[in-house]
Amino acid sequence: MMAMARGKGEGYIAQGLGIADCLAAIYFHELRYDSANPTWSERDRFVLSTGHYSIAMYATLAEAGYIDAAELPTYGLNGSRLPMSTFDDLPGVEVVGGSLGHGLGQAVGMAMGLRLDGSEARVICELSDGELEEGSTWEAAMASATFKCDNLVALIDCNGIQADGPITVKIEPVADKFAAFGWDTAEVNGNDMAELVDALARMRARDEKPKAIVMRTTPGFGVPTIMKRERAHFVRVDNSEWDALVAELERENG
Numbered sequence: 001m002m003a004m005a006r007g008k009g010e011g012y013i014a015q016g017l018g019i020a021d022c023l024a025a026i027y028f029h030e031l032r033y034d035s036a037n038p039t040w041s042e043r044d045r046f047v048l049s050t051g052h053y054s055i056a057m058y059a060t061l062a063e064a065g066y067i068d069a070a071e072l073p074t075y076g077l078n079g080s081r082l083p084m085s086t087f088d089d090l091p092g093v094e095v096v097g098g099s100l101g102h103g104l105g106q107a108v109g110m111a112m113g114l115r116l117d118g119s120e121a122r123v124i125c126e127l128s129d130g131e132l133e134e135g136s137t138w139e140a141a142m143a144s145a146t147f148k149c150d151n152l153v154a155l156i157d158c159n160g161i162q163a164d165g166p167i168t169v170k171i172e173p174v175a176d177k178f179a180a181f182g183w184d185t186a187e188v189n190g191n192d193m194a195e196l197v198d199a200l201a202r203m204r205a206r207d208e209k210p211k212a213i214v215m216r217t218t219p220g221f222g223v224p225t226i227m228k229r230e231r232a233h234f235v236r237v238d239n240s241e242w243d244a245l246v247a248e249l250e251r252e253n254g
Contacts, residue, residue: 001055002223002249004075006242011076012084014219014226014235016056018159018191019126022215023060025196026124026155035065038091042121045114047107049127050157051085051097058082066092101134103127104154108144111152111210122151130162133169138181141210145182148208153200154183157190159217178212190215223248 001020005011027033032044048057055075062069067081067090074080081090086097095106107125114121131137144152158174160167171177175185186202188195196215203211220226223245226235237245 001059002246004055004072008076012052012055015053017221017223018217018219019053019056019157021191021193022155022196023056025193025200027060027064029197030200042119044121045094045110045123047095047103047125048086048097049103049125054084054086057086061092100131101136104137104140107152108140108149111149112147115151124153126155126157129158129167129171132171141181144210149210150206150208153203153211156212156214157217158214159219161219175214182209183212184209185212187214190217191221222252
């Protein structure tokens with residue numbers, strides 16, 4: 001992701017670093033897929049509601065074999081298949097991510113459709129705490145519990161930020177609210193791989209309840225300079241900063 005953003009001068013690198021552990025846990029410990037056959041009917045579906053997290057999604061899809069890593073430097077460039085928000089014409093991308101507030105509703109529809117088809121496939125949906133400020137998200141949460149979508153897992157990225165600063169609407173306690181809506185819930189450190197993998201494994205039960213994992217993540221995780229920035233939604237980085245930022249990432253992660 002750092003290499004993809006370098007030279008662009010700006011991008012959603014803070015969210016990408018914050019969600020990287022989550023995507024690694026999903027794709028390399030939980031999701032059933034076949035990158036050689038992206039439309040395999042029995043694949044598990046992953047819905048990235050926050051389409052601007054695409055920088056992390058593309059890096060993950062390259063590691064998973066959906067796209068060639070040589071394509072990653074085209075991120076955000078005119079004519080690229082890798083825009084700053086995901087489009088569903090790219091192999092491995094199930095939905096257009098954004099406008100925000102629609103991912104969970106689409107995931108509920110997918111989960112119900114798979115069940116009607118008699119499929120054992122599951123739907124994993126990532127959404128953000130900012131989306132909990134939108135009524136459509138809670139309508140989807142109610143529908144999922146009403147229709148007993150136990151083949152649906154929601155991963156809620158609670159990083160505390162929205163476009164112009166901190167979250168402005170009182171949304172806590174997130175886990176308790178989803179439990180009150182009829183979901184099985186868990187709360188984890190979203191930058192701790194072991195916690196993520198364990199929570200995902202515990203959410204495999206088919207008990208007629210949808211599942212919610214509330215993830216507490218830190219924007220820019222792994223790069224202290226970015227972690228300290230007050231405005232982390234859309235980070236601007238001078239060309240002269242990149243060497244130091246990459247060195248921080250390598251030092252912090254051994």
